[in-house]
Amino acid sequence: MAHLSYLQAIVMGLVQGLTELFPVSSLGHGVLVPALLGWHNLVSSQTQTESFFLVVLVALHVGTALGLLLFYRRTWIRLLGGLTRQLRRTPETGVGALWRLNDPALDPHYRLLVLLALASIPVGLVGFTLQSKLRELFATPLATCAFLIVNGLILLLGEWLRRGRGRHARGVRVGSLTPGRAVGIGSSEVLALLAGISRSGVTMAAGLAGGLDHEDAANFSFLLATPVILAAGLDKVPALFGPLGDGVRTQALVGALVALAAAYAATRFLTRWFQTRTLTPFAIYCVVVGALCAVRFG
Numbered sequence: 001m002a003h004l005s006y007l008q009a010i011v012m013g014l015v016q017g018l019t020e021l022f023p024v025s026s027l028g029h030g031v032l033v034p035a036l037l038g039w040h041n042l043v044s045s046q047t048q049t050e051s052f053f054l055v056v057l058v059a060l061h062v063g064t065a066l067g068l069l070l071f072y073r074r075t076w077i078r079l080l081g082g083l084t085r086q087l088r089r090t091p092e093t094g095v096g097a098l099w100r101l102n103d104p105a106l107d108p109h110y111r112l113l114v115l116l117a118l119a120s121i122p123v124g125l126v127g128f129t130l131q132s133k134l135r136e137l138f139a140t141p142l143a144t145c146a147f148l149i150v151n152g153l154i155l156l157l158g159e160w161l162r163r164g165r166g167r168h169a170r171g172v173r174v175g176s177l178t179p180g181r182a183v184g185i186g187s188s189e190v191l192a193l194l195a196g197i198s199r200s201g202v203t204m205a206a207g208l209a210g211g212l213d214h215e216d217a218a219n220f221s222f223l224l225a226t227p228v229i230l231a232a233g234l235d236k237v238p239a240l241f242g243p244l245g246d247g248v249r250t251q252a253l254v255g256a257l258v259a260l261a262a263a264y265a266a267t268r269f270l271t272r273w274f275q276t277r278t279l280t281p282f283a284i285y286c287v288v289v290g291a292l293c294a295v296r297f298g
Contacts, residue, residue: 004056004248008039013255016060017067017262020229021222021270023201023282024289025151026064030057031144031195032293043141055244056252058236063256065230067263068222075223079116082109101179108175118179119186119224126190127232139195145294147196152286154197155279158205165211172211174220181210186224196290199225204279214274222267 015033020026034042045051069076086098086107097103101111172181188206192199200221207217239245240252 003041004052004251006251006254008034008042009056009248009251009255010258011037012042012056013060013063013258014262016057016255017064017259017264018266019198020061020064020225020259021068021200021263021266023151023155023198023204023279024286025144025148025192025196025198025201027139027192027194028144028148028151028196028198031139032141032148032289035141035297036293052244052246052248055236055239056248056255058233058240059252059256060259061229061233062237063259064263065226065233067260068226068229068267070260071264071267072223072226076226078109079113082107082111083113086110112175115177115179115182116220116224116227119182120228122183122187123189123193123228124231127193127228128235131193131232134193141297142294144196145290145297147194148286148290148293149196151197151201152283152290154191154205155201155283155286158208159279159283162208162214172216174212174216177210177212177220185210185220189224189228198286199228201279201282201286208279214278215271218270218274222271 011033012030015029016026019029031043042053045053089107090098093105097106098114100106101114177185185203185206188202189199191197191202200218203221203224204214204217207220208214212220240249245252
């Protein structure tokens with residue numbers, strides 16, 4: 001029977017909930033933290049296509065997504081309200097109006113919902129076909145260190161491109177993103193399938209490169225992450241109630257609750273942080289920690 005202590009569940013729930021939103025890679029920290037703490041039962045299961053720890057990660061992802069949903073609950077209610085209003089207008093405007101995203105008469109909340117849906121397509125397609133294989137190949141401490149350094153460089157690149165537009169350049173607001181830019185930001189999520197590359201980090205960097213300011217880039221990134229994380233978790237929830245979940249279900253629930261609380265707190269902190277601050281401190285963290293861990297595991 002699989003063994004996971006409650007301490008391990010709490011620590012990994014905290015790590016997942018915080019690092020999924022902080023642009024430092026939850027998947028990367030999910031590999032490095034157990035290795036640094038000497039939790040060999042978790043380390044050895046990382047590259048297996050079927051293991052009890054991957055099942056536990058499902059619960060942690062669901063908890064994280066629920067934390068995001070809780071924080072952005074009013075936003076999601078407005079987005080779904082926009083969908084309802086737009087559908088009610090369909091008999092007058094025709095079905096084709098639902099896809100004319102440049103129409104100024106289009107409900108702005110509906111438009112943002114469509115942009116989020118379009119931006120989620122690339123990672124959805126790639127993730128469901130390659131995620132397990134990529135984890136099997138690259139979820140090792142040394143590979144994770146290398147990708148964590150790359151993640152830091154991506155964050156620095158995003159900041160450099162942002163500064164390249166000039167201090168007083170007029171930015172793009174989330175509501176006025178073009179479908180192409182939204183899909184471009186969403187496509188960057190594919191990189192986060194590699195342990196060490198942060199989902200929120202690469203999407204924020206892509207948002208900055210696409211003209212968003214830090215606050216809008218963060219909000220779009222977090223909204224974009226919610227359905228992807230939730231779908232990835234719910235897709236594998238049945239495995240938690242199968243043989244792989246034997247002996248770890250209660251611990252997984254505890255970890256999920258910790259992840260929920262941590263994700264909510266992290267989102268609350270970061271949405272305030274990015275009102276006035278940048279990605280640079282997180283970039284430095286990734287490069288330094290990645291380099292130090294590479295020495296440790298090299």
